[in-house]
Amino acid sequence: MTSHTLFPLAELEPGSARRVDIGGVTVAVVRIDDDVYAIGDVCSHADVSLSDGEVWCDERELECPKHGSAFSLVTGEPATLPATQPVPVFEASVVDGQVLVTITTDHQEATS
Numbered sequence: 001m002t003s004h005t006l007f008p009l010a011e012l013e014p015g016s017a018r019r020v021d022i023g024g025v026t027v028a029v030v031r032i033d034d035d036v037y038a039i040g041d042v043c044s045h046a047d048v049s050l051s052d053g054e055v056w057c058d059e060r061e062l063e064c065p066k067h068g069s070a071f072s073l074v075t076g077e078p079a080t081l082p083a084t085q086p087v088p089v090f091e092a093s094v095v096d097g098q099v100l101v102t103i104t105t106d107h108q109e110a111t112s
Helices: 105-111
Strands: 004-009 015-024 025-032 035-040 061-063 071-073 089-095 098-103
Touching: 004 015, 015 098, 025 098
Parallel strands: none
Antiparallel strands: 004 098, 015 025, 025 035, 035 089, 061 071, 089 098
C-alpha cells in the first residue's frame, strides 16, 4: 500500500470529481461536502472516464456520462444498469487540508 498526497481539498469543488493518475492507476476523486472518495475512473461497462460524470451527493454515487450507470463511491458496485461489474474503490482521506489516496500493491501490479 502506498499513500499519495494529491492536491489541497480546496481545489476540488464540493459535488465534483477529478481524474488523477496515481502510479499508472487512473482514479476518480470525488468530493461530497468535506468527505472525499476514490474509485477506479474507468466505467466497467464501457471505456469511459467516470470523473466526467455527475456526482449524486445524497446517494454517494458517480454516474457514467455515456450510458448512465451509477457507481457507489463506498463499494464500487453499480447501482444501475447497464453496468453489472464493480469498479475498484481506494482509501481516500483529507489530512492537513490535503487529499490523500492509498493505492494497494495489487492495483498497481494489475496496471503494470
